[in-house]
Amino acid sequence: MKKLLIFIWLIQLSSVTLTAQQSQADRDRLAWWHEAKFGMFVHWGVYSLYGGVYNGHRQARGDAAWILNRCKIPVAEYREKGKEFNPGNYDPDKWVRMAKDAGMKYLIIGAKHHDGFALFDTEASDWDVVDATPYGKDLLKPLADACHKQGIKLGFYYSQAVDWTNPGGSAARRLMKEGWPNPDSTQIDQYTLEHDGHWDPVQMTSTFDEYIDRVAVPQVRELLTNYGKVSVLWWDYDAQMKSAKGAAKLQELLKLQPGIVSNNRLHADFPGDTKTPEQSIPERDAVKGQNWETCMTMNGSWGYKEFDKNWKSSESLIRNLVKIAARGGNYLLNIGPKPDGTFPVESIERLQEIGKWMKVNGEAIYGTEGSPLSTFPWGECTQKVIKNKTILYLSVFDWPKNGELDVPGLKGQVISAKILGSSSRLKTRHTEGGIVIGLPAMAPDTVASVIKLKISGRIK
Numbered sequence: 001m002k003k004l005l006i007f008i009w010l011i012q013l014s015s016v017t018l019t020a021q022q023s024q025a026d027r028d029r030l031a032w033w034h035e036a037k038f039g040m041f042v043h044w045g046v047y048s049l050y051g052g053v054y055n056g057h058r059q060a061r062g063d064a065a066w067i068l069n070r071c072k073i074p075v076a077e078y079r080e081k082g083k084e085f086n087p088g089n090y091d092p093d094k095w096v097r098m099a100k101d102a103g104m105k106y107l108i109i110g111a112k113h114h115d116g117f118a119l120f121d122t123e124a125s126d127w128d129v130v131d132a133t134p135y136g137k138d139l140l141k142p143l144a145d146a147c148h149k150q151g152i153k154l155g156f157y158y159s160q161a162v163d164w165t166n167p168g169g170s171a172a173r174r175l176m177k178e179g180w181p182n183p184d185s186t187q188i189d190q191y192t193l194e195h196d197g198h199w200d201p202v203q204m205t206s207t208f209d210e211y212i213d214r215v216a217v218p219q220v221r222e223l224l225t226n227y228g229k230v231s232v233l234w235w236d237y238d239a240q241m242k243s244a245k246g247a248a249k250l251q252e253l254l255k256l257q258p259g260i261v262s263n264n265r266l267h268a269d270f271p272g273d274t275k276t277p278e279q280s281i282p283e284r285d286a287v288k289g290q291n292w293e294t295c296m297t298m299n300g301s302w303g304y305k306e307f308d309k310n311w312k313s314s315e316s317l318i319r320n321l322v323k324i325a326a327r328g329g330n331y332l333l334n335i336g337p338k339p340d341g342t343f344p345v346e347s348i349e350r351l352q353e354i355g356k357w358m359k360v361n362g363e364a365i366y367g368t369e370g371s372p373l374s375t376f377p378w379g380e381c382t383q384k385v386i387k388n389k390t391i392l393y394l395s396v397f398d399w400p401k402n403g404e405l406d407v408p409g410l411k412g413q414v415i416s417a418k419i420l421g422s423s424s425r426l427k428t429r430h431t432e433g434g435i436v437i438g439l440p441a442m443a444p445d446t447v448a449s450v451i452k453l454k455i456s457g458r459i460k
């Protein structure tokens with residue numbers, strides 16, 4: 001009996017040790033990702049040619065990358081459109097430079113989105129940039145080289161389940177009215193209802209498992225083999241991943257890139273490393289202690305949508321980045337390039353504005369942890385713990401009119417306080433409830449001015 005108890009205890013000990021070692025290995029593998037905090041997402045392809053407009057009709061709803069589905073375009077017609085895809089102004093070095101100058105540390109491009117079009121040279125389908133377009137060259141190779149050359153981590157987004165052109169892919173049903181006022185809407189909606197969301201018979205000439213084995217698995221193998229170091233695999237639409245077996249085959253391929261970080265959108269059975277809230281910033285408690293990354297558009301569409309002028313201000317994008325870091329997350333900000341390969345001017349302007357702010361205040365973002373204190377009426381807080389000191393970065397959105405910044409709940413001995421980008425020291429004093437910092441009358445940066453507050457010890 002005693003031997004049995006010792007044996008059970010040893011088993012438990014080894015599993016605890018194993019979990020600790022594994023979690024340490026995971027922490028090491030994600031260390032760069034937590035340090036990086038800020039990345040560029042890119043949605044680009046044949047759908048960019050439409051710009052959200054089909055036969056003069058503006059797509060009624062949603063992301064312009066969905067025009068093939070929402071406008072129920074016959075697959076053959078969409079493939080024909082590929083013959084117009086010829087991005088003469090595509091300059092991957094410039095793309096990566098713009099990401100880097102904005103303060104982004106990684107770039108994740110849609111290698112294949114739901115429309116099935118591969119931006120890379122693939123043996124698994126002739127619906128790719130090399131075989132189906134006049135451009136005829138692999139678009140990912142030079143981008144991978146540019147990322148590696150400029151020290152930006154490279155990641156690939158891959159729509160593993162939804163594919164509207166390679167037979168067998170999932171469809172994700174949408175009503176015709178979300179596209180354009182098609183006179184045959186009723187019949188089309190009936191057809192998609194009866195055919196699992198598909199609207200064209202050619203989509204159903206293979207099974208989902210055949211699609212996974214003939215297209216998804218070989219293409220993911222190509223992406224993780226032919227482009228040097230790949231640091232992130234960003235799956236999408238796990239809800240449409242109809243086969244756990246297929247998901248297991250795809251998960252297995254990640255071993256081709258030891259150290260790769262993957263997200264939680266492969267399949268319910270494969271949680272991946274990171275959670276991926278979309279177009280929203282979760283509440284602190286909802287994501288405490290988790291690896292998470294908010295992905296967001298700059299306007300209302302992932303793919304280029306020529307008439308969508310609903311651009312978020314650079315102020316709100318910068319404050320989003322701060323809010324997300326203050327909750328311990330990453331920010332993946334999207335670009336929808338135009339069909340010629342250039343970025344919309346509105347996106348370039350916002351990248352430049354964010355870059356200016358990051359040049360002065362980047363240390364309040366990179367390698368920080370979420371705030372140890374509650375939220376503040378005037379802004380957000382991130383922290384860095386270095387040996388027995390804590391650095392708090394107080395990002396002030398609303399500059400106090402009385403020239404005093406109140407930091408309730410903060411105890412501990414203040415070592416120093418200053419505004420990032422200036423050398424002058426700020427005066428501080430303890431109050432009943434916390435610390436007050438004396439500030440100059442004017443905010444150095446009305447978007448967010450950052451006070452670097454050094455405190456001895458850890459903040460409980």
Ligand code: FHN
Nearest residue numbers: 063065066236237278295302
């Ligand atoms: O349907 C896609 C969409 O087009 C876009 O790629 C986003 C990015 O996270 N993911 C899906 C919607 O959740």
